[in-house]
Amino acid sequence: MIIKATNLAKYYRSERALGQLNLTIDGPKIIGLLGNNGAGKTTLLRLLAGHFQQTSGELTINDITPFNHHTLTKEICLIMENDNFHGRFKVQDILKISSMFYPNWNHEYAERLRHLFRLKPKQKVKTLSKGMYSALGIIVGLASHAPITIFDEPYIGLDASSRSAFYDLLLESYQENPRLIILSTHLIDEVSRLFEEAVILKEGELLLHETVESLEKNHTLVSGPSETVDQITKGRNIIHSTTLLGKKSVVLYQDHVEASTEVSFQKVSLQELFVYLTNEGVTIDA
């Protein structure tokens, strides 16, 4: 599946959610969609799932526009933080409806997951706790085996051990059935081991789209005596800097400095890198 956005823009009345987005994603792989609150992640994912139409530009999946395309939308399963299922249905109804909608639905697997997350088939959606509701979304997303499976912060209310179980299941499901999985999350450190690529949106625009390997390679944390660090990093592409008791730490992105015995070179976590890259005023070459 190839997703292609060309000058994609979405406005809600005069509010710009996405503007002039150019992006190509192909699978199978697991992609992390990252961005601060209001960056446009959910808007992009809902456009992909065909929930509504863009204001301008183009969005295609395998050269087809998803909006109003019933065959294509069966190939895309979007699980959001909420509003996935109607409250008056029972768990078993949701699984039944999903099995009729998604052509690759795996009934045995869905039942296995339902047992694992301890959901009762006859319980009504509106009586589920937040964590149970999230678990139902996760079951539908995983059992759909949709060629494009999207989770938009699907873990609200899930405790740490259930989230960890979800990440393991996701990886297991991907290994057994490779497909394009997009995971939008703010809990980057928890899931970064799953991502092959990261797409970062900032204020409705693409900040970067890179493999996690190249993100790792492209940055350096330089630490040492303040004056030395200043000297060797002057004029470089600094995305973050801190000084404590005369020791300075500077994060360089898409730039490097010569090795020196006075300074040390390290890496930061993907979560930290994300925070620095999305800071006000930080610019990078796309």
Ligand SMILES: Nc1ncnc2c1ncn2[C@@H]1O[C@H](COP(=O)(O)OP(=O)(O)OP(=O)(O)O)[C@@H](O)[C@H]1O
């Ligand atoms: N239905 C709507 N009506 C009006 N404005 C909206 C609507 N949905 C989103 N927006 C606006 O569009 C922008 C992008 O929102 P979106 O939900 O896509 O961001 P997000 O990256 O998913 O944020 P978060 O991480 O907080 O979930 C925000 O400014 C938001 O206020």
